[in-house]
Amino acid sequence: MSLLLDLLFPKTCYFCGRPGCYFCPSCNGIQPTMAIVPNPLPPLSGLLSLFPYRPPLRRALLDLKYYLVTDLVDELSRLVICRLTSDYPHLLSYWSQNRFTLVPVPLHPFRQNWRGFNQSVLFVRRLSTGLNLDYADCLQRIKSSPSQTQVNPQDRPQNVSRAFRLAANPPSRVILFDDVYTTGSTLASAAGCFPSSTTLWGLTIAS
Ligand SMILES: [Zn+2]
Numbered sequence: 001m002s003l004l005l006d007l008l009f010p011k012t013c014y015f016c017g018r019p020g021c022y023f024c025p026s027c028n029g030i031q032p033t034m035a036i037v038p039n040p041l042p043p044l045s046g047l048l049s050l051f052p053y054r055p056p057l058r059r060a061l062l063d064l065k066y067y068l069v070t071d072l073v074d075e076l077s078r079l080v081i082c083r084l085t086s087d088y089p090h091l092l093s094y095w096s097q098n099r100f101t102l103v104p105v106p107l108h109p110f111r112q113n114w115r116g117f118n119q120s121v122l123f124v125r126r127l128s129t130g131l132n133l134d135y136a137d138c139l140q141r142i143k144s145s146p147s148q149t150q151v152n153p154q155d156r157p158q159n160v161s162r163a164f165r166l167a168a169n170p171p172s173r174v175i176l177f178d179d180v181y182t183t184g185s186t187l188a189s190a191a192g193c194f195p196s197s198t199t200l201w202g203l204t205i206a207s
Pocket of ligand 1: 014
């Protein structure tokens with residue numbers, strides 16, 4: 001399997017094409033970092049989307065999702081950890097001093113079984129180790145809705161409305177993690193499951 005993946009997706013830098021890895025060290029610094037999103041949809045009290053969702057990063061995230069290139073998770077996680085540590089040290093120490101817990105936005109079991117993995121869970125495990133934050137898989141997706149990318153922007157809130165529920169007692173401070181932020185409906189819908197006393201941040205790789 002991994003030999004086949006190497007043939008189909010040879011490890012070359014998504015930016016410059018240099019062989020050896022998906023994001024080579026000299027290109028890591030090129031991607032501009034985005035700012036913290038002001039006024040995210042409530043009940044999120046803050047939202048950080050690290051990179052603009054455009055090629056070649058967009059292609060990498062789609063390759064991961066649809067062609068199951070799970071190796072990409074390692075390198076993308078490293079990219080996220082590097083960027084958070086270098087550009088957002090204050091936010092990171094606020095999260096760790098206040099014991100925020102990473103929570104992945106789940107996929108519906110149907111889709112997860114088909115894909116074999118939920119990329120957000122894979123990311124959160126690595127981010128939890130790299131950033132020294134706890135993680136909890138406390139959300140469950142109960143509605144199998146079409147991917148937000150296949151739905152008109154105006155229909156997206158309805159598409160994910162009541163799509164999640166809490167499967168376990170939630171931590172009191174939460175960083176909801178998803179790979180991509182588009183209209184924000186998915187994060188807002190997931191965030192709506194938590195008690196109003198929960199402090200919620202959102203973190204996505206791209207938007
Ligand atoms: Zn490169």
